[in-house]
Amino acid sequence: MARICLITPGHPSKNPRLVKEADALAEAGDDVHVIAGDYHPWGHDADRQYQDRPWELERVSYGAVASSGRQIYLGGRKRIAETLAGWLPQGTRAVNLRAQHWAIPELVDRAQSVPAELFIAHYLPAVPAALHAAEKHGAKAAFDAEDFHRGQFHDDERGSPEAERTRWFEETYLPQCESLTAASPGIARAYADELDIEEPTTILNVFPRSERSGHTPPQELREEHPGDGISLYWYSQTIGPDRGLEMVVRAMGQIQDRVDDAPCLTLSLRGSWTDGYKTNLHALARSVGIENKQIRHLTRTPPDQLIERAAQHDIGLALEQAKSRNRDLCVTNKIFAYLLAGLPVVATNTQGQQFVHRHAPNAVRLCAIDDVGDMAQQLCRWVRDAESRKRASEAAYQAAEDRYNWDVEKETLLSTVRTLLA
Template identity: 75%
Template sequence: MAKICLITPGHPSKNPRLVKEADALTEAGYDVDVIAGNYHPWGHKADRQYRGRSWTLQRVPYGAMASPLRRTYSGGRKRAAELLSRWLPGEIRAVNLRAQHWVIPELTARAVSVSADLFIAHYLPAVPAALRAAERHGAKVGFDAEDFHRGQFHDGEWDTPKARRTRWFEETYLPQCDYVSAASPGIAAAYADELGIEEPTTILNVFPRSERSERTPPDELREEHPGCGISLHWYSQTIGPDRGLEMVVRAMGQMQDRSEDIPRLTLSLRGGWADGYESTLRSLAHSVGLEDTQIRHLTRTPPDQLIERAAQHDIGLALEQAKSRNRDLCITNKIFAYLLAGLPVVATSTKGQRFVHQHAPDAVRLCSVEDVDEVANQLLQWVRDTTDRKKAAAAACRVAENRFSWDVEKETLLSTVRSTLE
C-alpha cells in the first residue's frame, strides 16, 4: 500500500481535521507519517494523546518549544525577510518563504527526508515543503484548504505585505498541486474562480460518530453543565472579540428583561481568553443585568472530547461574524460538533452556515449577523419550549448521523486520494 505524508506547521491537537484525515488513511491501509510544527507547551502536551495511533508523528520545534538559539535564529530570520520583502522589487521566492512563516525551511527539510507517494499539505506554509518533497521523490501533492486564505484579510489590509505574500503563495503553489480539497463549498468555488484551477473537492469538517461517547472522564463530564437552567455553549481556541459573544450577552439581557419566567441562562465558553477580553465581556454582562456566574469559563480540552462535552449543554452557538470574505464562506467545525452532540443550533446567516441550514432546517435557526433582537427571539423559542427544543435536538442527531458525519465524509477523501495515486 502507498505511503502518505501529511504536513502542517501547527500542532495536530489544534487541527482535528488533520487527525481525522490521518486516522482515515491508516484505517484504509495506507502507511501514514505526520510532520507537524511544535511551538506551544499546551499543544506539545496535548499531542501526546496520539502516541498510540497507527500513524507516526514527527515534530519540528520552533517558538517556545525550540532551544533559545534556534528560537532567536528563526525569529531573526523571519523579521529580516519581512523587512526585505517590503523593499525588494518583485517576488523573491527565498525571501517570501522565510517571511511567511518561522519554520518553512525546517518543514521542507523534514519532508524531503520522508519517502512517500503522496504529500498532503495543511495550511499554506506546508505547501512548498510538500511540493519540494514530492519533486525529490517523484510523488503527488495535495493541499487541504480549511480556509480561503486570501479572504482572511479585511479591505484595508488587502495591500499589506502579508496579504500580498498570501496571494503569491496561493498563485504560485496551489496550481502545482495534483488536487486541492476545501472545507466548504464556498471556499472551493472561490479558489476555482480566483486561481482558475479545477474546483476543489469539498470535504466538510465534520466529526466521527464514535466521538459521541466514552471519551471523557465521567467526573469531568458531570461538571460540564452549570447544574440548573439553560446552558448556551460556545467554543473555540480563543475567546475574543468579533466572534458574536457580545451579541449573545446582550440577547441574554434582553431575554431576561422580556420574560421573567424563563429558566436561568448561562453562557458556557470553552477556550483560552484573549488578552483583556474576559473583563470586557464580564463588564458588558453586568451592564445588561447578568450575574457574574452567568458567564462560565471552561478550559481547553482534547479535541476528541469536544462532542461528548458539548452534549451536556442545551443549545449551541455558531455566531460567526462576516468580517472578512473567509468568515462568510467557511463552515467552522463548531456547528458540526453541536449537531453531532445533539444540540439545537442558533447560527448567524453567513454563506457557509446557510449551507448547513439547508440540510438541517429543523435543527439550525439562522439570525442576521449583529442583530441582537433576532438572536434573542430565536433563542427564546427554544428556551421557553422544552418540547420544541427536544425535537430540534433529535433533528440534529439525525442529520449528523446521515449527512454531517465523518463516517460519511471520509469516503470523499479516500476516493480523492485513490484517484490521485492512480
C-alpha cells in the same frame, strides 16, 4: 497500500482535521507519516496523545518550544526576510518563503527525507514542502484548504505585505498541486474562481460518530452543565472580542426582560480568555442585568472530548461574524460538533452556515449578524418551549447521524486519494 505524508506548520492537537485524515488513511491500510510544527507548550504536551496512533508523528520545533538559540536564529531570519521582501521584486521566492513563516525551509528539508507517494499540505506554509518533496520522490502533491487564505484579511489589510505574500503564495504554489480539497463549498468555489483552476473537492470538517461517548471521565461530564436552567454553549481556542459573544449577552438580557418565568440562562464558554476580555464581558453583562455567575468559564479540553462535553449543554452557538471573506465562506467545525452532540444550533447567517441550515433546517436557526433582537427571538423559541427544543435536538442528532459525520465524509477523502494515486 501507499506511503502518504501529511504536512502542517502547526500542532496536530490544534488541527483535528489533519488528525482525522491521518486516522482515516491509516485505517484504510496506508503507511501514514505526519510532519508537524511544534511551537507552543500546550500543544507540545497535547500532541503526546497521538503517540499510539497508527501513524508516525515527526515534529519540527520553533517558537517557544525551541531552544533559545534556535528561537533567535529563526526569528531573526524571518525579520530579515520581511525587510528584504519590501525592497526586492515580489517574486523573489527564497525571501518570500522565509518571510511567510518561521520554519518553511525546515519543513521542506524534513518532507524531502520521507519517501512517500503522496504529500498532502495543510495550511499555506506546508505547500512548498509538499511540492519539493513530491518533485524529489516522483510523487504527487495535494493541498487541503481549511480556509480561504487570501480572504482572511479585512478590507483595510488587503494591501499589506502579508496579504500580498499570501496571494503570491496561492498563485505560485496552489496551481502546481495535482489535487486540492476544501473544507466548505464556498471556499472551493472561491479558489476555483480566483486561481482559474478546477473546483476543489469539498470535504466537510465533521467528526466521527465514535466521539459521542467514552472519552471523558463521567464525573467531569456530570460537572459540565451548570445544573439549573439552560446552558448556551460556545467553544474555541480563545475567548475574545469580535466573536459574537457580546451579542449573545445582550440577547440574554432581552430575554430576561421580555419573557415571564424564563428559565435561568447561562453562557458556558470553553477556551482561554484573551487579556482583559473577561472583565469587559462581565461589565457588559451587568449592564444588561446578567449576573457574573451566568457567564461560566470552562477550560480547554482534548479534541476527542469535545462532542460528549457539548452534549451536556442545551443550545449550541455558532457566531461567525463575517469580518472577512474567509469567515463568511467557511463552515467551522463547531457547528458540526453541535449537530453530532444533538444540540440545536443558533447560528449567524454567513454563507457557510446558510449551507448547513439548508440541509438541516429543523436543527439550525439563523439570525442576522449584529442583530441582537433577532438573536434573542431565535433563542427565545427554544428557551420558552422545551418540546420544540427537544425536537430540534433530535433533528440535529439525525442530521449528523445520516450525513454530517466523519464516517460518511471520510469516504470522499479516500476516494480522492485513490483516484489521485491511480
